[in-house]
Amino acid sequence: MAAGRGVAAEACVGQVVLPGDVLLLPAHPDEDGERLRLGAGAAPRGRLLCGPGLRRCAAGLLVTKCGLLRHRQAGGGAAAGGAYWVDSQQKRVGARRDYVGGGGEPPSCPRLTDLFVHEPRLQYVPVKGDHVIGIVTAKAGDVFKLDVGGSEQASLSYLAFEGATKRNRPNVQVGDLIYGQFLVANKDMEPEMVCIDSSGRSSGMGIIGQDGFLFKVSLGLIRKLLAPKCEIIQELSQLYPFELVLGMNGRIWVKAKTVQQTLIIVNILEACEYMTAEQRKQAFAKLSGN
């Protein structure tokens, strides 16, 4: 795929594209000389969005990330519409969100924006309402500073625990793990976490016990595990009892009866990302056999 030559975008769907590749879009018979309009420039034949990893150029789309090219048809049966994006596993990116949509204004179609947010990445960007696992890095006055894997540390008030008062402070040490929820997560602002819900109950949040093990997986895997119809956790629970906390920031805390059992869970969950459902079933069958 030589740069500059250009390949038809449809031909590359599902294949690896590299930065610098040019993807040609299907030509429109009635729009000969005019440049293609993408994104917010709503064309009558359905609009086309270019998602993360793609940029417009004179010839069509310019690839800016390496990964697999993905495409989704827009609703309404428009031939040229839909969305193209690059499904990449970029390990470290800056603190900004990916540029979603082709035009200047945000795309109005919510389904397409959803789709880009589900791009697997390792860098977490705080989102309001997300449940995450944070590591306490400092105790500053009446707030704790938590590392949540984002670009900035989150703050957590000591009053944001169930039953906490000015006199009854929660016992939190530096290095402890806290499972909480984002209350404030705005761009260019320090995110703020709480460990209570709107009615003042902990509802499972709070300090995580001293035992067990914390490890990190990709954000894509976490979303897969937290999906309502996820079979992985159900299959795992048939092996032996264990405790599990999944944070949307890619952190998983797991505790089983012994070190060996914990390690097995850790390795299975890490391997799940690269296994098909069938391979996974085989692996589980092997484990439950002995």
Place this chain on the structure above:
Amino acid sequence: MKATPLSNCERRFLLRAIEERKRLDGRQCYDYRNVRVSFGADYGCCIVELGKTRVLAQVSCELVPPKPNRPTEGILFFNLELSPMAAPGFEPGRQSELLVKLNRLIERCLRNSKCIDTESLCVVAGEKVWQIRLDLHLLNHDGNIIDAASIAGIVALCHFRRPDVSVQGEEVTVYTPEERDPVPLSIHHMPICVSFAFFQQGTYLLVDPSEREECVMDGLLVIAMNKHREICTIQSSGGIMLVKDQVLRCSKITAVKVAEITELIQKALENDQKVRKEGGKFGFAESIPNQKITAFKMESAAVDTNNVEEQAEEIITKAEPPSDVFAKPILHTPGTAQIGEGIENSWGDLEESEREEAVEEEGESEATAFECQKMETEDTSTMRETKKDEPIVLSDSEEEEVVILEPQELPKKTR
């Protein structure tokens, strides 16, 4: 950006796991992670992967005036860089304590061990010598940077070719690769670093610590050694007291590991040399047209094999013994036998094609990959067997086994 802090529960769990002689990735205490060496399109460029740790090395050269106190010696320059690409905790362009320590260790490992013949880099004494520059870039950090960097460094130096020069009177001519083949550096030996992490004041020892293990270790011992079992550098950090026995044991382990790694490096270098000569695809370029993803793949997971033996035995006991009993083999001549009557023998044809293959393969100089070499040796051995006893119908070693297997023995084995 700050590095991710280590939580208390991770620390506690890791230490407990180490006490139970368990490691996160299923390795044993003395196991090294998989080492993979791949070369770039140019000479002197390579990527070494040690598990998930990746180091890119590039060697370059330049003609410079020598240092006044050493007019007949070439100049060596080593530089290791840690970029934020490797781990978010590394800052670009900052001389952190770790970076200084690693650079110093690389220098001691490669320069002070005198593995490169600097005198051969002299072109005109006192006027022109080669300056060899080795740049190491950490691409991903998953612990044990020093081992990966030392392997990458020595591999790149071995792989490097400098332009040929000739001196006629005062005139120095540097030849392009088209005019004259570039010449390799003269390397006396290959020092390789092996790291040992100590826990609980030296009670527990782990070879090739991963990033998490490095976070909780008490002390680190790095031994650089070549395959002749000569220690080139030894450094202990972290301020722990080591007993004499521990150090001796470490040096013994180092000798084993270094021998393995040196063999791997030599195989990789030979392989690359051959592919280059044949004009095939080599280097990183080979992964592009196949559209193969080279990063973020899962290594084969370590599976707990504790109860495998019992399980296998259980299966054997449950399984029925093979139903059909072999008819008595008919011995035609010593070395040949026939089982069953009137069945057409298809083994002979197979043997023919195999023999052809074996002959063809022997015609070639050597197989490319290591696996191929293994296969080849097997093939040639069967061929030799066939030549030994010419007029045979069945001559595979497997066949002989079947003949030896008496029908009475079968149930005994399965029980």
